[in-house]
Amino acid sequence: MSSEESEFGIIGMAVMGQNLALNVEESGYQVSVYNRTGSKTKEFKQQRASDRDIVATYELEDFVSSLERPRKILILVKAGDPVDMVIDQLLPLMEEGDIIIDGGNSHFQDTNRRVEKVEEEGLYYLGTGVSGGEYGALHGPSIMPGGHPEAYEEVSDILRSAAAQTPEGPTCEYLGPRSAGHYVKMVHNGIEYAVMQSIAEAYWAMENLLELNHEEMADRFEEWNRPLEAYLMEITVEILRREDEKMGRPLLQMILDTAKQKGTGKWTSRSALDLGVPTPTITAAVDARLLSSRKDQRGRLSELYETGNSGVYDGFGEDLEDALYLSIVTAYAQGLDLLTVASHEYDYSLDLQDVARIWKDGCIIRSDLLDPISESYSDSELDTLLASKKFRDDYRDGLNSLQKVVSAISKTNLICPALSASLNYFNSLTSERLPANMIQAQRDYFGAHTYQRVDEEGTFHTEWQDIKNV
Ligand SMILES: NC(=O)c1ccc[n+]([C@@H]2O[C@H](COP(=O)([O-])OP(=O)(O)OC[C@H]3O[C@@H](n4cnc5c(N)ncnc54)[C@H](OP(=O)(O)O)[C@@H]3O)[C@@H](O)[C@H]2O)c1
Incomplete structure (x- = not known):
């Protein structure tokens, strides 16, 4: 285990977490890793990461304190409640200015809620889409980050060096505030x-x-x-x-x-x-x-x-x-x-x-x-x-x-x-005219929803049936 603090941390040692950890380390960064079930972290460290600058940790406190500040922690756990559970466990251990990156397939509205919650604590939250599956995670995925631009600047070098490299640059670009990355x-x-x-x-x-x-x-x-x-x-x-x-x-x-x-x-x-x-x-x-x-x-x-x-x-x-x-x-x-x-x-x-x-x-x-x-x-x-x-x-x-x-x-x-x-x-x-005139007439017929005419401005209604005599 290295005595230095790690530049990047990853929580979740399933398919995505393991491969991204290897990828980020390959790009020249020391990475700390943590998984709820410690045996998976141990197996990863002993096998795929045995000769890598990857620090295996087994307590969340040890994981957080192994990181240099501002801490940059990528969460790659099952989407949904587990992400909230991990955030709740992390928040008391982290400090102002630290950055949480959610790299999972989170729903964009959950990301909006989490951004608010985390930023209220003085930390940053980057909702970040990662695509490419197992192979992409290891060799260079497409990374779609969203959130606070200042926080993105802190992690930009790491994310861009882990992304796929094309003649036009890495496949990672800041996309916009809040849930922009997860929406994309x-x-x-x-x-x-x-x-x-x-x-x-x-x-x-x-x-x-x-x-x-x-x-x-x-x-x-x-x-x-x-x-x-x-x-x-x-x-x-x-x-x-x-x-x-x-x-x-x-x-x-x-x-x-x-x-x-x-x-x-x-x-x-x-x-x-x-x-x-x-x-x-x-x-x-x-x-x-x-x-x-x-x-x-x-x-x-x-x-x-x-x-x-x-x-x-x-x-x-x-x-x-x-x-x-x-x-x-x-x-x-x-x-x-x-x-x-x-x-x-x-x-x-x-x-x-x-x-x-x-x-x-x-x-x-x-x-x-x-x-x-x-x-x-x-x-x-x-x-x-x-x-x-x-x-x-x-x-x-x-x-x-x-x-x-x-x-x-x-x-x-x-x-x-x-x-x-x-x-x-x-x-x-590509049709200038569609049969939606019939829909409008039907809506007006049964619900007096009104319609517009092609020859005159305004809103119109027709008494289609004589209600009193029906
Ligand atoms: N697999 C892909 O190809 C792929 C591609 C793009 C995006 N994604 C997204 O990336 C994220 C990670 O995907 P994945 O396939 O690597 O893993 P996953 O199968 O979606 O999730 C398994 C991971 O989540 C952890 N976990 C589950 N519940 C937890 C909880 N309550 N607290 C803490 N940790 C918990 C597991 O820890 P334990 O080992 O302790 O159970 C394990 O590390 C997901 O959001 C997924 O949708 C996946």
Whole structure:
């Protein structure tokens, strides 16, 4: 054990905490670590951290006093109540000016509450999204910090050196006050849900309509991913190629088709609905996971109905590539639109160019697509990616393919909720007229909610029925 004080402390020695500790130490900092269950800390120190400048501590008091001031403590414990429990234990041991960083997937409203509580004690609280899973945590994640800018300055060097390094700089940038970092991380996860679902639908259509085998599907995804360099496409290729050792067939065939979720996709949809922002592809992805979880019901109902799989046509495979691409772009467009509105609503002052830049590497939604997205937001007037020059051309080129693919899949009993949500989002947002006049008339009919006219200013109501004679 080193006799010097550590420059950084990490609480929580599960997947994220262990790997980030190794990463920060690798960047040249001495790190103290602590975990509620001491045996995990001991095992970590004896095995993965045996020759590292990492100080294992087994009492919270020892952990806190092993750190130089102002103390910089990163909490990486299970999201929810455990974070509050750790804060409550830490506060009496810490001093004014010390900094707590919550690197977990905390809900942004919990972060707002915690910022207030911790700052009342004269300390700082940085709600910080960390993406990239186990690999990212070890080799360089995307880090999305929010909170007091002065506190960020204190930890900036450490966080930036642990982040992924790109030609444009580290994938860590101060995003804004209070819960800005956790809000951005939440939306990152919402986009992740939508991209994953879009890929799953493309895989399903390839397997069932094009009747490709797993190797052929992997080859196609690999080819489609060349211009995108998207992490989620890369892992799709690897997943398709993986064999089940036990059965000697593709492992994917042996994995139960019920998708679980921890809630960040749902949080994104819920927040979007609260703010009045349409994010249908993200919501379709959340719904798709819910529907998949009804395995028994699906089994029973599938026996009641019969439908064919005869939607394929010449050129379907090529169209599927364009359809998937546009659905992925639309997922980012919806997420960034939500960030635009949330930034305004919650005074985050988000710079979407920065957001796109720090998603460029180290995180689950990383892709070369983030370059043109970031560039598009150099135009501070841009209100949606659909209006940007680059993506306007892509939509024009690929729209017909998306329409044909959705139409073809819809003629079968296969599913494409994300692809079709993306198409309807695009069609709605690019339609000067929508059938919402009917909705307004219906609302006025049954509830006297009034409507506006296309030819005259003002608010109008029509006596649609003669109540007295009904
Ligand atoms: N895993 C990922 O790929 C990933 C990616 C991005 C973000 N995240 C987020 O990062 C955070 C950490 O994730 P993780 O997967 O490393 O760990 P996790 O499985 O979410 O949580 C396990 C850790 O939380 C600690 N813990 C649970 N309840 C506690 C309590 N009441 N008091 C103190 N400690 C408590 C556990 O300590 P004990 O050992 O004592 O039980 C253990 O260290 C989470 O918010 C997660 O959502 C995870």
